[in-house]
Amino acid sequence: MKQDWEQIVSYFGAARLRSGSDELKAALGGIEDVAKSIRQSALREGLFGWTSMLDLCVQQTDVEAYSGPYLRVSPVASGMIEFRYLDTAIESRQWHRTEVPTQAVWRLEAFFDQLGWRPKST
Structure with a gap:
């Protein structure tokens, strides 16, 4: 079920x-920062999100959750954060990166730029 960014x-x-x-706390703080970044940007109107356990899921289209490609941002037990774009059921073909919590917003922005989810800044 989609949620508004304030709820997320x-x-x-x-x-x-x-x-x-402490590791999970740090990872969740990084994911919270990602959600805040979206909430505070103009992208909040064009991105649709929901939570699944401790995962943040973000999709670009306003369709039923899990029914199209989406980005899943997940805490890892080591304190890292995994970014995984689920656009195929073949895991080895899915784009994914693992990032430290302090770089989570940077990774999100790099993902947006790479997939063209926002206009590139000049």
Whole structure:
């Protein structure tokens, strides 16, 4: 079920506060920063998101969740964050990167630029 960006930011903030692990807390903070970045940008009107357990899912089209390609942003037990674009069921063909939490927003922006989800800045 799609959620508005304010709800998503609140969800990850609460999950971060509930976390007992410092690594998971850091990763969830990075995902919260990603959600805040989208919420604060003009992209919030053209990107549709939802939460799935501790994952943030983002798609570019306003269709039923999981029914089209989407970006999944997930915490990893080591404290890293995995970005995975699910546009095929063949895992080895999916674009994916792992990033430290402090670079999560940068990775999101690089993904947007790479796939053309926003106009490139000049």
